[in-house]
Protein backbone atom coordinates (compact mmCIF):
# COMPACT_ATOMS: atom_id res chain seq x y z
CA UNK A 509 0.00 0.00 0.00
CA UNK A 510 1.38 3.41 -0.92
CA UNK A 511 2.35 5.62 1.99
CA UNK A 512 2.15 9.40 1.62
CA UNK A 513 3.25 11.88 4.24
CA UNK A 514 3.01 15.66 4.28
CA UNK A 515 5.91 18.02 4.92
CA UNK A 516 6.61 21.73 4.75
CA UNK A 517 7.00 23.14 1.28
CA UNK A 518 9.51 25.54 2.84
CA UNK A 519 10.71 24.47 6.27
CA UNK A 520 11.49 27.37 8.65
CA UNK A 521 14.72 25.62 9.74
CA UNK A 522 16.03 25.48 6.18
CA UNK A 523 15.73 21.70 6.03
CA UNK A 524 17.94 21.00 9.04
CA UNK A 525 15.82 18.08 10.20
CA UNK A 526 13.86 19.88 12.90
CA UNK A 527 10.46 19.77 11.22
CA UNK A 528 8.58 16.80 12.57
CA UNK A 529 8.23 14.96 9.28
CA UNK A 530 11.87 13.94 9.86
CA UNK A 531 10.76 11.54 12.61
CA UNK A 532 8.29 9.89 10.32
CA UNK A 533 10.75 9.71 7.44
CA UNK A 534 13.33 8.23 9.83
CA UNK A 535 10.91 5.57 11.08
CA UNK A 536 9.97 4.63 7.51
CA UNK A 537 13.63 4.43 6.55
CA UNK A 538 14.44 2.24 9.57
CA UNK A 539 11.81 -0.30 8.55
CA UNK A 540 12.56 -0.04 4.83
CA UNK A 541 9.17 1.26 3.71
CA UNK A 542 9.11 3.51 0.65
CA UNK A 543 6.95 6.61 0.90
CA UNK A 544 5.84 9.62 -1.08
CA UNK A 545 5.74 13.19 0.18
CA UNK A 546 3.14 15.85 -0.50
CA UNK A 547 4.55 19.30 0.24
CA UNK A 548 2.21 21.87 1.74
CA UNK A 549 2.52 25.61 2.14
CA UNK A 550 1.62 27.35 5.42
CA UNK A 551 -1.57 28.57 3.74
CA UNK A 552 -2.55 25.15 2.40
CA UNK A 553 -2.06 23.64 5.87
CA UNK A 554 -4.99 25.70 7.14
CA UNK A 555 -7.28 24.98 4.20
CA UNK A 556 -10.14 22.45 4.39
CA UNK A 557 -8.43 19.70 2.38
CA UNK A 558 -5.52 19.54 4.80
CA UNK A 559 -7.61 20.29 7.92
CA UNK A 560 -9.60 17.18 7.07
CA UNK A 561 -6.41 15.16 7.47
CA UNK A 562 -5.02 17.15 10.38
CA UNK A 563 -7.52 18.85 12.70
CA UNK A 564 -4.88 21.33 13.89
CA UNK A 565 -3.63 22.25 10.43
CA UNK A 566 -0.10 20.96 10.94
CA UNK A 567 2.41 18.59 9.40
CA UNK A 568 3.17 15.76 9.25
CA UNK A 569 0.23 13.62 8.24
CA UNK A 570 0.34 10.00 7.11
CA UNK A 571 -1.91 8.31 4.56
CA UNK A 572 -1.91 4.63 3.75
CA UNK A 573 -4.95 3.32 1.86
CA UNK A 574 -8.02 4.33 3.86
CA UNK A 575 -6.00 5.18 6.93
CA UNK A 576 -5.16 8.83 7.63
CA UNK A 577 -3.16 9.70 10.73
CA UNK A 578 -1.78 12.81 12.39
CA UNK A 579 0.54 13.24 15.44
CA UNK A 580 4.04 11.91 15.10
CA UNK A 581 3.67 9.66 18.15
CA UNK A 582 0.69 7.88 16.63
CA UNK A 583 2.32 7.69 13.21
CA UNK A 584 5.63 6.29 14.44
CA UNK A 585 3.84 3.84 16.74
CA UNK A 586 1.73 2.69 13.80
CA UNK A 587 4.81 2.17 11.61
CA UNK A 588 6.65 0.39 14.43
CA UNK A 589 3.65 -1.86 15.09
CA UNK A 590 3.29 -2.86 11.44
CA UNK A 591 6.93 -3.49 10.57
CA UNK A 592 9.86 -5.16 12.30
CA UNK A 593 12.83 -3.10 13.40
CA UNK A 594 11.58 -0.41 15.75
CA UNK A 595 10.03 -2.27 18.67
CA UNK A 596 11.29 -5.35 20.52
CA UNK A 597 9.29 -8.55 20.04
CA UNK A 598 9.21 -9.41 23.74
CA UNK A 599 6.06 -7.86 25.24
CA UNK A 600 7.55 -6.13 28.29
CA UNK A 601 10.48 -4.71 26.34
CA UNK A 602 8.00 -3.49 23.71
CA UNK A 603 5.93 -1.75 26.38
CA UNK A 604 9.05 -0.08 27.82
CA UNK A 605 10.14 1.16 24.39
CA UNK A 606 6.65 2.59 23.92
CA UNK A 607 6.91 4.29 27.31
CA UNK A 608 10.10 6.03 26.12
CA UNK A 609 8.22 7.30 23.06
CA UNK A 610 5.62 8.85 25.32
CA UNK A 611 8.30 10.20 27.65
CA UNK A 612 9.99 11.91 24.71
CA UNK A 613 6.75 13.51 23.51
CA UNK A 614 4.98 14.24 26.80
CA UNK A 615 7.77 14.87 29.28
CA UNK A 616 10.90 16.01 27.44
CA UNK A 617 9.57 17.80 24.36
CA UNK A 618 7.18 20.26 26.12
CA UNK A 619 9.85 22.25 28.03
CA UNK A 620 12.10 22.26 24.95
CA UNK A 621 9.30 23.64 22.79
CA UNK A 622 8.29 26.11 25.50
CA UNK A 623 11.84 27.48 25.61
CA UNK A 624 11.95 27.71 21.81
CA UNK A 625 8.67 29.58 21.79
CA UNK A 626 9.86 32.11 24.36
CA UNK A 627 13.05 32.68 22.40
CA UNK A 628 11.34 32.99 19.02
CA UNK A 629 8.14 34.80 19.88
CA UNK A 630 8.64 36.66 23.15
CA UNK A 631 12.04 38.32 22.79
CA UNK A 632 10.41 41.75 22.45
CA UNK A 633 8.26 41.32 25.54
CA UNK A 634 9.04 43.00 28.86
CA UNK A 635 9.15 39.64 30.67
CA UNK A 636 11.61 38.00 28.25
CA UNK A 637 14.83 38.46 30.24
CA UNK A 638 13.23 37.01 33.36
CA UNK A 639 11.28 34.26 31.67
CA UNK A 640 13.98 32.75 29.47
CA UNK A 641 16.16 31.46 32.36
CA UNK A 642 13.05 30.01 34.02
CA UNK A 643 12.01 27.97 31.00
CA UNK A 644 15.64 27.06 30.31
CA UNK A 645 15.89 25.62 33.82
CA UNK A 646 12.87 23.43 33.08
CA UNK A 647 14.71 21.98 30.08
CA UNK A 648 17.82 21.41 32.19
CA UNK A 649 15.80 19.65 34.91
CA UNK A 650 14.57 17.13 32.36
CA UNK A 651 17.94 16.69 30.69
CA UNK A 652 19.62 16.17 34.09
CA UNK A 653 17.22 13.32 34.77
CA UNK A 654 17.47 11.83 31.30
CA UNK A 655 21.25 12.04 31.38
CA UNK A 656 21.33 10.22 34.74
CA UNK A 657 19.08 7.49 33.40
CA UNK A 658 20.99 7.00 30.15
CA UNK A 659 24.35 6.91 31.93
CA UNK A 660 26.92 5.36 29.60
CA UNK A 661 24.44 3.15 27.74
CA UNK A 662 24.09 3.47 23.98
CA UNK A 663 20.28 3.47 24.00
CA UNK A 664 17.57 3.96 26.60
CA UNK A 665 16.49 0.35 27.06
CA UNK A 666 18.63 -2.29 25.38
CA UNK A 667 18.81 -2.00 21.59
CA UNK A 668 17.77 0.98 19.47
CA UNK A 669 13.98 1.37 19.38
CA UNK A 670 11.21 3.77 18.42
CA UNK A 671 11.69 5.20 21.93
CA UNK A 672 15.22 6.27 20.99
CA UNK A 673 14.10 7.52 17.59
CA UNK A 674 11.62 9.83 19.28
CA UNK A 675 13.93 10.89 22.10
CA UNK A 676 16.81 11.71 19.74
CA UNK A 677 14.39 13.65 17.51
CA UNK A 678 13.18 15.67 20.48
CA UNK A 679 16.67 16.33 21.86
CA UNK A 680 17.81 17.58 18.46
CA UNK A 681 15.46 20.51 18.94
CA UNK A 682 17.48 21.65 21.97
CA UNK A 683 20.86 21.58 20.23
CA UNK A 684 20.73 25.10 18.77
CA UNK A 685 20.34 26.52 22.28
CA UNK A 686 23.71 25.01 23.28
CA UNK A 687 22.12 23.27 26.28
CA UNK A 688 22.78 19.80 24.90
CA UNK A 689 26.54 20.48 24.94
CA UNK A 690 26.39 20.52 28.74
CA UNK A 691 25.36 16.84 28.68
CA UNK A 692 28.13 14.89 26.93
CA UNK A 693 26.34 11.55 27.21
CA UNK A 694 23.15 12.99 25.69
CA UNK A 695 25.10 14.76 22.94
CA UNK A 696 26.81 11.44 22.13
CA UNK A 697 23.43 9.68 22.22
CA UNK A 698 22.03 12.16 19.70
CA UNK A 699 25.13 11.75 17.53
CA UNK A 700 24.62 7.95 17.59
CA UNK A 701 21.07 8.46 16.35
CA UNK A 702 22.21 10.83 13.61
CA UNK A 703 24.88 8.33 12.55
CA UNK A 704 22.28 5.71 11.71
CA UNK A 705 22.04 5.31 7.93
CA UNK A 706 18.24 5.54 8.10
CA UNK A 707 18.47 8.91 9.83
CA UNK A 708 20.93 10.10 7.20
CA UNK A 709 18.54 9.17 4.40
CA UNK A 710 15.63 10.90 6.15
CA UNK A 711 17.70 14.03 6.78
CA UNK A 712 18.98 14.18 3.20
CA UNK A 713 15.49 13.75 1.78
CA UNK A 714 14.15 16.56 3.91
CA UNK A 715 17.06 18.85 3.12
CA UNK A 716 16.59 18.15 -0.59
CA UNK A 717 13.13 19.72 -0.39
CA UNK A 718 14.72 22.94 0.74
CA UNK A 719 17.71 23.00 -1.57
CA UNK A 720 15.84 21.67 -4.59
CA UNK A 721 18.74 19.28 -5.20
CA UNK A 722 18.20 15.49 -5.20
CA UNK A 723 19.33 13.77 -1.96
CA UNK A 724 23.09 13.17 -2.07
Ligand SMILES: N[C@@H](CCC(=O)N[C@@H](CS)C(=O)NCC(=O)O)C(=O)O
Pocket residue numbers: 526527528529553565566567568578579580581
Ligand atom coordinates in the same frame (compact mmCIF):
# COMPACT_ATOMS: atom_id res chain seq x y z
N1 LIG B 1 2.28 17.21 18.30
C1 LIG B 1 2.37 17.31 16.86
C2 LIG B 1 3.06 18.62 16.55
C3 LIG B 1 3.02 18.94 15.06
C4 LIG B 1 3.67 20.27 14.77
O1 LIG B 1 3.86 21.11 15.68
N2 LIG B 1 4.01 20.47 13.50
C5 LIG B 1 4.64 21.73 13.12
C6 LIG B 1 5.83 21.43 12.21
S1 LIG B 1 7.13 20.61 13.05
C7 LIG B 1 3.66 22.56 12.31
O2 LIG B 1 2.95 22.04 11.49
N3 LIG B 1 3.68 23.87 12.56
C8 LIG B 1 2.89 24.82 11.81
C9 LIG B 1 1.65 25.21 12.55
O3 LIG B 1 1.41 24.75 13.68
O4 LIG B 1 0.91 26.02 11.99
C10 LIG B 1 3.14 16.11 16.31
O5 LIG B 1 4.01 15.56 17.01
O6 LIG B 1 2.85 15.70 15.17
